[in-house]
Amino acid sequence: MEIIKLSADDEVGCADAVAVDSAGWKLDCPELVQHTPRTFANMLRYGWDLEPPGAYLAREDDGTAVGVLTIDIPRYENTDKTWLDIKVHPDHRGRGIGSALFEYGEQLTRELGRTGTGLGAIDLPNAQAFAARHGLEQKSVEVNRRQELAGLDWDLVQRMYDESAAAASGYELVRITGALPDDMLDGMVAVVESINDAPKDDLDLDDDVFTPERLRAYEEAQRKSDRTVYRVVARAKDTGALAGHTVVAVERERPHLGEQHDTAVSRDHRGHRLGALLKSAMLLWLREQEPALTQIDTWNAESNDHMISINEALNYHIVARFLDYQKNL
Known part of the structure; x- marks a missing residue:
């Protein structure tokens, strides 16, 4: 498996990242609003306030996209931390891909000279088990509501x-x-x-x-x-x-x-x-x-x-x- 950094100009890579993301949400919570390739690319270009995250795509040797890591690197505050988001395609879960992406995110955090990281995950047993395996402590609960x-x-x-x-x-x-x-x-x-x-x-x-x-x-x-x-x-x-x-x-x-x-x-x-x-x-x-x-x-x-x-x-x-x-x- 290869982990490559994504560019907003990589149309194929952004589309593959969205396909991985969407496949996971379709299984875990199909009601969630999902990215399109365009909104994903814009996130990588501009972020919330011109502080865009980095994104990395995991591909198998045959080119199949199997996982996505995004890393937020705050520059206004919390400059000692990063925030990670990890998605693994449902067809490829249980093979250690999520763990490899988390460890990759930890290494990026260390290379930036930062001393802490965070992770958000939907409230499901497999996500809780993943967090426990990697020494993460639950600190808060967020709720997505819709009108x-x-x-x-x-x-x-x-x-x-x-x-x-x-x-x-x-x-x-x-x-x-x-x-x-x-x-x-x-x-x-x-x-x-x-x-x-x-x-x-x-x-x-x-x-x-x-x-x-x-x-x-x-x-x-x-x-x-x-x-x-x-x-x-x-x-x-x-x-x-x-x-x-x-x-x-x-x-x-x-x-x-x-x-x-x-x-x-x-x-x-x-x-x-x-x-x-x-x-x-x-x-x-x-x-x-x-x-x-x-x-x-x-x-x-x-x-x-x-x-x-x-x-x-x-x-x-x-x-x-x-x-x-x-x-x-």
Whole structure:
């Protein structure tokens, strides 16, 4: 078996990686949104905010693609760690391919001078056994939830909006498509940093570090990845202070798919139902702007009771549970 580094320009390699990935999810959790070769290549080019991961493809001697390793190498924070993702084609499981890819990822981590790594895996017995074999400790549980817009009770959404707007009468909402206006950029840094109050459970992670440049990098990465970013911002009427926001990105290749990227409210502005206001306002806006949109996926720590309560009120349902593991090298 050979493990080769993938390039975003390697169309065959990216297609083979997606085929391995998709075959695994088809068996383990067919409801999960899967990459296309285009979205996979864009991930390798741009990442989330111009901090792309590395990707490696395992091939048999006859050229058959059997496994994929991706490695996130944080540069803004957590610069002593990496994060690995490993997929093995179901037809080739049980042969040590996953272990070989994990050990390869560990070696890459050491070569980078980093002292810890993490791994996320769907909550299945074989994944738990794999983690135990490689000395990984479970630190957190993440849950992927989905909102099906076709079955959404829009009267409920409107009621949530009306009731939360009444509770947040001291705020106005600003709709933004794409890049933030220059005069909002500095104020938005503090709002985005509020995401650090979300539960990390037992994960050994630094707080996310945000700057105006990083926010611009996020916007550029999403635009180049051919996603339309919708943002609703809450602003205090009396001071003009930015108080919270919610962000949803919609794929242009698959415009029926949306992904919730962030919802955060600054500490000084909590207690006014701004989270519910922002989420319901976003839905009403997307209903106008994206008629092909049929689903929105979101990810939360299982312990994030406040955000989960809002999502459940908006008829999100669980798609999958993922276990997050870490290991010191």
